[in-house]
């Protein structure tokens with residue numbers, strides 16, 4: 001069962017904006033009860049459509065979305081040196097190109113409505129989904145900022161030995177309004193330390209190819225999600241594209257990596273939506289596993 005911390009409305013900005021948004025989602029008449037709340041994070045065990053429809057338009061600073069890639073096709077991959085099914089769950093099954101594209105069209109439109117004009121949206125994917133998302137983004141008039149290659153230096157080997165070993169994912173970073181000015185924390189990204197990334201030297205500009213290993217065992221100590229993202233990937237994204245006080249939304253929360261990264265960086269407000277209860281429970285365990293003092297560490301104090 002969820003241990004719900006009592007949610008308190010905090011006076012003052014920018015907490016006020018966050019509290020106004022969640023007061024709207026959680027309004028007694030809408031009957032959407034949060035699964036987990038703390039002063040700076042809220043998780044809903046709901047379909048993203050229910051929650052996003054209740055968020056006022058132009059209110060969210062940044063959205064990270066890791067939508068189902070729709071790649072669960074009964075194939076096989078290699079896991080820890082053994083053959084393992086690629087299937088992630090019913091939520092990841094493809095319904096064909098037209099229906100999958102319609103799915104991306106719907107959630108991207110819902111995100112567009114709630115983003116501020118200068119707000120940005122990140123989407124992760126592989127070739128199974130990322131081109132459909134890119135097409136939809138163009139159709140919906142987003143402005144492209146970057147496409148990032150996330151290279152996984154420890155990606156699983158290819159079992160069939162008939163083609164190249166898949167070892168990257170793509171991240172699209174786009175802005176809602178072509179004319180608005182988005183936020184980019186250039187100095188922190190150029191001068192920060194990223195020891196996990198063998199391609200990045202301190203003091204030089206970060207390029208659009210990021211080398212980040214898949215999540216370490218340590219990151220799965222409270223349970224596993226089949227498509228969990230590395231914490232360092234999300235910390236980097238949030239550090240680069242948000243500032244203290246910003247409101248961050250993840251409509252496909254999964255194991256809550258985005259919320260965890262917000263908590264590690266500190267001074268960010270987080271709204272997560274996840275349809276599967278077991279993943280909400282995992283998120284809660286992960287959020288509660290951060291020891292006092294872990295969050296908002298000194299390294300990020302001025303970010």
Ligand SMILES: C[S@@+](CC[C@H](N)C(=O)[O-])C[C@H]1O[C@@H](n2cnc3c(N)ncnc32)[C@H](O)[C@@H]1O
Nearest residue numbers: 047048066091227228229252254255257274275
């Ligand atoms: C690719 S995973 C996200 C993984 C996450 N980034 C992490 O690091 O753990 C996608 C998640 O979206 C959830 N999901 C699928 N359809 C959904 C919907 N309509 N509304 C909310 N969540 C949904 C799935 O249950 C799954 O956990």
